[in-house]
Amino acid sequence: MDQITPKPIKNFKVIGTRPLRPDGIEKVTGKAIYGADLSAPNMLYGLLLRINEPHALIENIDISFAEKLPGVKSIVTFKDFIKINPNNKYNETLENCIANEKILYDGHAVAAVAAINLKVAKKAIKLIDVKFKKLPFVINIEDAMKKDAPIVAQGKKNENIPDGFSENVVQYCSFGHGNLEEGFSESEKIIKRTFKTPSVHQGYIEPHACLASMSNEGKADLWCCTQGHYNVRSICSNIFKIDNSQLKVTASEIGGGFGGKTTVFIEPIALALSLKSGCPVKIVMSREEVFKATGPTVSSLVDVKIGMKKTGKITAAEAIIRYEGGAFPNETYELGAQSAFAAYDLKSVKTEAYNVLTNRPAQAAYRAPGAPQAIYAVESIIDELCQYFNQDPLYVRILNAAHKGTKSSYGPTFDDIGLKATLEAAKNHPHYNTPLKENQGRGVSCGFWFNFGGNTCVSLNINFDGTVGVVEGNPDIGGSRSSISQMAAEELGISLDKVKTIIADTNSLGHNDVTDGSRVTFSVGLATIKAAKAAKNELCKRAAKLWGIDEDAVIWKDGYAYPAGANAGNQEPLSLEDIAKVSSQTGGPIAGHYEVNAENAGVSFGVHLVDVETDNETGHTKILRYTAFQDAGKAIHPSYVEGQMQGGSVQGIGWALNEEYIYNNEGKLQNPGFLDYRIPVASDLPMIDPVILEIPNPGHPYGVRGVGETSIVPPLAAINNAVSRATKIRFSELPLSPPKVLNAILSKQK
Amino acid sequence: MKKLHVNVSVNKNELEFLCNPEDTLLDVLRNDLQLTGTKEGCSTGDCGACSVILDKKLVCSCLVLAAEVDGSEIDTIEGMADDNKLHPLQKKFLEHAALQCGICTPGILVAAKALLEKNLNPTEKEIRYWLAGNLCRCTGYDKIIRAVMDAASEMRNENGSNYS
Numbered sequence: 082m083d084q085i086t087p088k089p090i091k092n093f094k095v096i097g098t099r100p101l102r103p104d105g106i107e108k109v110t111g112k113a114i115y116g117a118d119l120s121a122p123n124m125l126y127g128l129l130l131r132i133n134e135p136h137a138l139i140e141n142i143d144i145s146f147a148e149k150l151p152g153v154k155s156i157v158t159f160k161d162f163i164k165i166n167p168n169n170k171y172n173e174t175l176e177n178c179i180a181n182e183k184i185l186y187d188g189h190a191v192a193a194v195a196a197i198n199l200k201v202a203k204k205a206i207k208l209i210d211v212k213f214k215k216l217p218f219v220i221n222i223e224d225a226m227k228k229d230a231p232i233v234a235q236g237k238k239n240e241n242i243p244d245g246f247s248e249n250v251v252q253y254c255s256f257g258h259g260n261l262e263e264g265f266s267e268s269e270k271i272i273k274r275t276f277k278t279p280s281v282h283q284g285y286i287e288p289h290a291c292l293a294s295m296s297n298e299g300k301a302d303l304w305c306c307t308q309g310h311y312n313v314r315s316i317c318s319n320i321f322k323i324d325n326s327q328l329k330v331t332a333s334e335i336g337g338g339f340g341g342k343t344t345v346f347i348e349p350i351a352l353a354l355s356l357k358s359g360c361p362v363k364i365v366m367s368r369e370e371v372f373k374a375t376g377p378t379v380s381s382l383v384d385v386k387i388g389m390k391k392t393g394k395i396t397a398a399e400a401i402i403r404y405e406g407g408a409f410p411n412e413t414y415e416l417g418a419q420s421a422f423a424a425y426d427l428k429s430v431k432t433e434a435y436n437v438l439t440n441r442p443a444q445a446a447y448r449a450p451g452a453p454q455a456i457y458a459v460e461s462i463i464d465e466l467c468q469y470f471n472q473d474p475l476y477v478r479i480l481n482a483a484h485k486g487t488k489s490s491y492g493p494t495f496d497d498i499g500l501k502a503t504l505e506a507a508k509n510h511p512h513y514n515t516p517l518k519e520n521q522g523r524g525v526s527c528g529f530w531f532n533f534g535g536n537t538c539v540s541l542n543i544n545f546d547g548t549v550g551v552v553e554g555n556p557d558i559g560g561s562r563s564s565i566s567q568m569a570a571e572e573l574g575i576s577l578d579k580v581k582t583i584i585a586d587t588n589s590l591g592h593n594d595v596t597d598g599s600r601v602t603f604s605v606g607l608a609t610i611k612a613a614k615a616a617k618n619e620l621c622k623r624a625a626k627l628w629g630i631d632e633d634a635v636i637w638k639d640g641y642a643y644p645a646g647a648n649a650g651n652q653e654p655l656s657l658e659d660i661a662k663v664s665s666q667t668g669g670p671i672a673g674h675y676e677v678n679a680e681n682a683g684v685s686f687g688v689h690l691v692d693v694e695t696d697n698e699t700g701h702t703k704i705l706r707y708t709a710f711q712d713a714g715k716a717i718h719p720s721y722v723e724g725q726m727q728g729g730s731v732q733g734i735g736w737a738l739n740e741e742y743i744y745n746n747e748g749k750l751q752n753p754g755f756l757d758y759r760i761p762v763a764s765d766l767p768m769i770d771p772v773i774l775e776i777p778n779p780g781h782p783y784g785v786r787g788v789g790e791t792s793i794v795p796p797l798a799a800i801n802n803a804v805s806r807a808t809k810i811r812f813s814e815l816p817l818s819p820p821k822v823l824n825a826i827l828s829k830q831k
Numbered sequence: 832m833k834k835l836h837v838n839v840s841v842n843k844n845e846l847e848f849l850c851n852p853e854d855t856l857l858d859v860l861r862n863d864l865q866l867t868g869t870k871e872g873c874s875t876g877d878c879g880a881c882s883v884i885l886d887k888k889l890v891c892s893c894l895v896l897a898a899e900v901d902g903s904e905i906d907t908i909e910g911m912a913d914d915n916k917l918h919p920l921q922k923k924f925l926e927h928a929a930l931q932c933g934i935c936t937p938g939i940l941v942a943a944k945a946l947l948e949k950n951l952n953p954t955e956k957e958i959r960y961w962l963a964g965n966l967c968r969c970t971g972y973d974k975i976i977r978a979v980m981d982a983a984s985e986m987r988n989e990n991g992s993n994y995s
Contacts, residue, residue: 101925108933109921111868111908115934118867200851284968286872286880287934336870336934337968368873559931559969720928724970728931731971755877755966763972764956764963 095571096783099720102563103581108334116290116306116333117365124292125154125195127354127364128202129179129347130209131374132191135440135748136218136231137184139211142192147208152201155358156209158192162353166322173409175320177443178346184213185233185408186442187749188373195354195362218440218748222382222405225249225437233408233438242435249438251410256418256491257431264397264429268388272465276458277814278797279741280380280405283447284732284760287336288371293351294361299323301355303330305348308338308556309595313348314587320349321356331586332556339732340446343595346375372753376445377742379404379413381454385421389466393477398422398490402434402455406444410436413444416451416531419491420794421459424478424500424527424686426487440748446597448729449530449790453736453797457815460526460798465811474525474802475508478688482527499712499776500527500686506772507688512708521694521705524803528687528794532787533598534679534780538591539608541569541616543671547658549573551582551609554593555601559728559789560721567717568606568783572613574640575657591676599787602717603778604679610782616673623660623667628652681780685787687711689730689795693803700823702738702804708770709795714778714786723771726792730769733796735761739816837901841866842910850897857881857892860907868908868937872966879965882938882945883907889945891964908937911944919982919989920944927978931969939965943979951987955980 107113144156159181162169169175180189192209196202217231224230230247237251265271291305301323307313310330318328335342347364354362366375384401400421404414418434432455467474482500489495507513507525517523540552551569555561566580573580594600621635624642628635634649635642641654664671692705709726716722739759743751752758777784797815805811810825834849841864848863857874860866860883869892872880876891883892884906911918920943923929930936939962946953946961953961958979959972967975 099928102928104933105925105930106917108930108936109917109924109940110912111866111937113933114867115870117871118861120862284966285932285934286878286966286968287870287932288872335932337932339968365871368875368878560928718928720974721931724928724931724974727971727973728969729971732968754875755873756875760966760968761971762963762966763959763976766959766972768976769971769973 091783093571095567095577096715096717097719099718100563100567100577102560103566104557104562113334115287115336119292119304119333120363121292121294121361124361124363125197125358126199126202127193127195127351127362128199128206129190129350130192130206131188131370132184132211132213133187133749134184134213134215135187135220136216137213138216139180139182139184139191139213141212143210144192146210147194147205150201150205150208152197153194153205154197154360155195155354156192157350157353157357161357162320166320169320171316171319174316174344175349177409178349186440188370188442190374193350193354195358219249220439220441220744220748222380222403222437225405225439226403233440237410237438250435251438252414252436253434254415254418255431255433258488259429261397261399261429261431265388268396269390270466270469271386271388272462273384273386274462274813276383276385276461278381278454278457279815280377280441281736281740281742282372282377282758283339283341285337285339285341288366288368289342289346289375290365291348291351292361292363293348293355295352295356299327301328301352303328303348303352304333305330306333306335306342308335308342308558308597310556311554311587311592312343312595313345316345317349317352321352326588329586329588332584335556335558338558339448340450340597341376343446343597344376368755369753372758373750374442376443378447379406379444379451379454383455383458385458385462387462387466389470391470393470393472393480395425395427395481397429398427400432400455400459402432403437404434404451404454405437405439407441408438409443411444413451417455420452420529421455422490423529424483425481426483427490430490432490448732448793452530453733453794456528456794457797457801461801461813464525464798464802475504475513478527479504479508495684497776497779498684498686499774502776503686503688503710503712503774506774507690507710510690510708510772512690512706517692520697520807521692522803522805522807524691524799524801524806526689526795526798526802528689528791530599530685530790530794532603532682532685533600534604534682535594535598535600536592536678537604537608538593538676539605539612539674540590541609541612541673543616543657543661545661545664547579547661549575549580551580552585552590553582553605553609554585554590555596555605556584558596559724560718561601561605564602564717564721565605565609568609569613572610573617573657599685599789600682603682603781603785603787606717606785607679607781608675608677611675612673614673615675616671619671619673620657620660623664623671624655626667627655627663683714683778683780683786685712685791687791687795689799691799691803693800693807695804695807695822697826700819700821700826702817702822704734704767706767708772709792710772710774711788711791712774712776712786713788714781715775715784716773717785719773722773722788725788726771727769729790729792730796731761731766733793734800737797737800737815737817739818741816835898837898839900840904842907852898854897855893856895856897856900859897860892866907866909870934870937879942880935880938882941882965884941884945889942908941911940918944919985920979923978923982923985927974927981929970929974929978935965935967939967939975947983947986951983953983
């Protein structure tokens with residue numbers, strides 16, 4: 082696995098190595114405790130009653146029979162929440178968990194039961210009598226936008242929506258600069274197409290699970306698998322009108338999230354059932370519930386128009402993006418509009434985006450939310466233009482690539498970015514020049530993600546024996562404990578085995594934003610380094626005290642305190658351990674803290690190359706070779722950077738080739754299980770070769786950029802382009818499942 | 832209906848439990864025997880997270896009724912390490928960073944162990960097809976496959992065989 086380092090910024094000792102992850106033993110021996118693994122004494126089992134209707138008005142919910150069933154301890158409906166706090170800020174989030182006046186999607190919950198065991202709970206939900214009136218429903222973007230479409234929810238429409246649409250079109254935005262008309266008139270070829278992508282699910286293997294205990298005095302404990310336990314606290318404490326300090330949320334080990342565990346689905350329900358019953362309540366979702374009632378991605382309908390000169394220079398680019406993200410407004414459409422053309426340095430560019438409500442579950446984030454759909458369309462058109470002019474697709478991308486100083490299509494001017502270096506690495510890679518055979522095609526695509534920083538706290542404690550405890554507040558979803566420990570060890574100049582990082586509960590550390598936006602290694606890393614610097618200052622002060630010299634006369638180097646110069650004396654250097662051991666006599670325990678709302682996360686670019694072979698008799702596409710290039714800024718633990726690149730690539734491969742939410746004409750989800758919603762399995766794939774580039778991010782002390790999300794972006798277009806070249810048919814709708822590809826091949830043969 | 836009485840050996844420990852006729856082996860392992868290392872990802876036999884070895888055969892414990900296992904021998908992830916000595920597969924999974932979130936890891940380790948007990952010299956393709964019933968959403972399988980190949984190679988060397 083290649084590693085290209087254009088500008089090394091520092092000689093690191095721990096950073097860039099590949100130590101064993103500190104939580105590894107527990108995870109390979111079955112000891113690690115995930116969401117569903119914890120139980121409590123006197124615990125009840127919670128279960129939700131879900132209605133399999135896409136849209137209906139609830140007329141009555143009769144719980145009287147269910148309540149009388151022996152073993153049933155509490156039942157809640159939306160009305161219970163209104164009694165607790167009618168004006169909560171998270172009413173839409175809550176309404177997605179449990180229906181208020183209307184059932185808004187197939188699988189929407191209307192009531193929940195807590196009982197002494199699951200058997201009783203299952204019996205009880207069958208005894209709840211729900212009377213409802215079916216309403217006309219709408220599932221697809223095109224239908225939902227039409228003036229006479231059934232309305233999903235009234236009064237959600239923003240003021241800036243252009244005329245001519247139904248009330249389901251609730252949000253609109255536009256970005257861009259330059260003169261489109263002039264730009265298109267300078268071009269020598271314009272291609273315009275409409276692209277469609279289906280809704281897909283994050284597909285984490287661990288279903289949502291939680292264990293809640295809440296008392297009448299407004300005190301609560303919640304254990305759950307989440308990407309952000311502080312966010313769970315914010316939402317739930319508001320819904321229950323209790324103080325943040327009184328709701329302690331502990332994040333379990335988390336079995337995947339990819340954005341899907343950034344909000345709540347069952348946590349408020351478990352708390353309400355516990356409050357009403359006086360017992361701890363555990364809820365574990367089934368896989369069917371996960372598919373039907375958590376947050377898949379938006380589906381998309383995107384028009385892209387690009388003008389190019391025969392030299393390969395893009396003269397103008399325009400996109401109209403329409404996203405559907407279920408029954409509630411969301412911000413993903415805006416991320417689509419901003420990311421569509423982010424990879425290019427364009428004189429004239431415009432993106433417009435609409436968000437449309439439908440009778441589907443509320444979308445949640447999925448790895449680079451909003452970017453894959455828009456960039457799929459853009460990168461597919463660029464490939465088609467390259468083919469038209471017989472231009473090399475990587476040459477054309479290098480020619481038009483955004484660079485330092487580019488005013489991006491969404492506004493900001495880029496600082497140091499690694500796109501050109503990444504494209505050049507791809508162009509020079511042996512993969513790119515390997516000959517192809519008949520029915521084979523090679524596809525290329527760029528990918529982009531913004532990367533986020535955000536609110537972050539870290540405490541770093543120096544123990545009396547010279548070991549170090551790092552306390553951070555972001556669930557470790559893919560090895561972050563290791564990279565955080567590595568950064569602490571590096572900064573303090575001590576060996577890695579002296580450091581242990583833990584994820585604190587919400588009462589043990591200040592607020593930390595969700596593990597999302599590829600922010601953890603960047604932001605928590607930044608805060609850890611700064612906390613270590615604070616601890617080093619204190620260590621120097623203690624050394625000064627021990628030596629009886631001025632604080633300023635001590636410096637820290639490679640894990641030791643030294644007198645700053647000859648005038649400071651010629652004392653023997655003191656190690657961190659030497660100082661820690663006697664810290665009780667020099668002022669007490671030593672610690673460093675850092676709190677920040679981190680900025681300058683540094684945008685991320687990647688480029689993927691894929692070779693495919695299509696079978697003309699079945700329409701099946703085989704991935705022959707896959708290489709992913711990405712700028713990591715600085716790879717703290719290269720194995721886990723590679724892991725992010727490989728995992729994202731394969732999720733993108735699934736999106737491109739197989740995965741889709743399929744609704745029937747009654748508005749019901751047809752494939753809520755892993756048999757019919759087919760994510761890639763080991764035998765579908767070759768090795769995924771990762772190539773890490775390191776173009777340091779000026780916003781981080783070690784140059785780190787987030788790497789978690791970009792990798793899901795390029796596979797969609799890269800595979801679309803590869804299949805289009807292999808079959809000599811231009812595709813513009815995902816997934817490229819065998820029936821779809823076969824139909825296209827057969828129609829062409831006719 | 833009355834509960835059923837079942838005798839079983841789990842990870843070489845002789846145990847007994849009472850179960851409902853409809854309880855799965857997975858339910859009993861997790862809820863009654865507190866062996867939560869075996870995970871539930873789908874309960875329909877599609878994801879492989881609940882893989883265990885039942886009388887030397889790899890099964891999804893969500894598809895086995897608890898009442899069926901009377902008199903059987905079951906191996907779960909909790910019995911894979913020899914006291915505190917990790918199985919070569921466990922060791923190689925750590926070395927290759929073959930897990931990210933780790934929820935599929937117990938099932939994949941159990942399944943891979945079953946493979947290596949049948950065939951200590953599998954090709955990449957054989958490993959990929961053997962593990963096709965174990966879903967992993969984090970890794971893209973690359974590092975998992977490499978870890979299994981490396982563990983097989985180490986086990987062949989330990990056995991003093993000439994495969995490699």
